[in-house]
């Protein structure tokens with residue numbers, strides 16, 4: 186039996202859950218002579234916003250791959266002794282928010298796996314839509330899965346192809362021909378760092394240079410903190426292999442069209458990252474400007490819902506001529522994932538994160554700019570908070586169109602049943618959240634702000650047009666591969682350190 190990773194202690198985690206949840210963050214570095222584990226640590230730290238459930242780093246010294254991973258934030262998982270134990274010259278790292286498979290230690294990435302022709306470690310950002318089919322096929326021929334995430338399907342397909350004698354590029358190509366869905370990958374072999382992007386390029390992945398060293402990262406914001414410079418994006422369908430001979434590019438699968446996730450531009454990616462060559466702070470500021478044209482308001486003050494609403498609120502204020510101000514203060518230590526408060530606190534849980542500045546907003550007609558409405562519960566609490574603090578009017582302005590369809594490509598939003606805009610008109614939603622008025626940015630406005638044509642984006646959660654077909658034979662829920670807890674092998678409560 187192939188042991189790709191090891192079971193770990195199970196943790197219970199509960200979340201405050203009314204915003205879209207990030208995918209995951211990937212980082213990789215090929216840098217002989219450098220402390221690659223430390224570089225990866227700082228890269229993952231810059232990508233922490235993409236996933237706060239767990240973190241892992243795998244390092245190769247040219248012969249052996251070592252991995253360390255645990256639940257928690259990057260700064261909690263990696264201590265100085267741990268980083269010092271990860272010696273080598275190639276590394277891949279991962280920060281996780283789970284979209285398939287629960288938040289347990291056994292699901293933490295990178296997934297390490299022995300093969301007949303060398304060991305591999307794989308970090309995945311995205312979500313497969315046919316993992317259930319492939320997993321059943323692999324189980325039927327004897328593969329025994331040890332995680333409940335879709336990423337292990339990718340690892341086992343590559344490992345099987347390597348076992349059968351394929352070289353690494355051919356093995357990845359074989360995997361790409363079988364999997365469907367969204368995947369950006371950072372793969373480590375004993376002597377290579379490899380980047381892969383699905384043919385639609387749903388999740389971002391870029392290449393950077395640090396002197397003679399090469400870097401892979403989910404977002405460009407991970408490059409400056411380690412002194413690296415952006416080189417280019419890994420292209421949809423491309424495999425890049427970095428080894429002692431430098432960087433080599435291969436076609437994995439032909440790309441018929443791009444479908445970068447529009448929510449990366451709206452919310453997920455950091456505002457100091459670039460996508461399609463544009464700074465996202467500027468793209469979001471333009472979203473606010475266009476929103477002001479599409480949904481003007483007669484108001485005294487424009488305030489953001491911090492932090493994600495700030496650039497768009499600046500844009501709205503500039504375009505409308507209404508003064509900009511801070512009306513809500515965010516507790517900077519409030520995590521995006523949150524222990525669920527008791528029933529009484531849950532109904533007002535936004536108060537744990539946001540405090541209104543009564544002296545600023547009392548008696549004012551407010552324009553309040555936020556990035557999205559998912560279930561509507563958080564927005565309703567924010568509106569109530571502002572009225573209780575004395576606001577005379579609250580005009581909600583949202584820099585995304587109504588979310589009417591679920592995401593199957595790596596963003597955990599909600600089921601369609603839970604999406605408030607899926608079953609209600611804009612006026613119904615306005616009444617539910619209690620706002621004076623409500624305006625959403627149009628898809629056309631989004632595209633204008635992005636400065637790119639429609640066919641470069643996935644817009645499925647707004648218009649239901651999924652660029653990668655979704656199977657209708659199974660509900661793609663996060664727990665699709667969960668086993669009864671009693672069947673899991675539970676290890677000691679130490680973080681997983683694995684030699685493979």
Ligand code: SF4
Nearest residue numbers: 446447592643645646
């Ligand atoms: S469905 Fe929405 S959140 Fe999911 S990839 Fe497409 S644009 Fe992004």
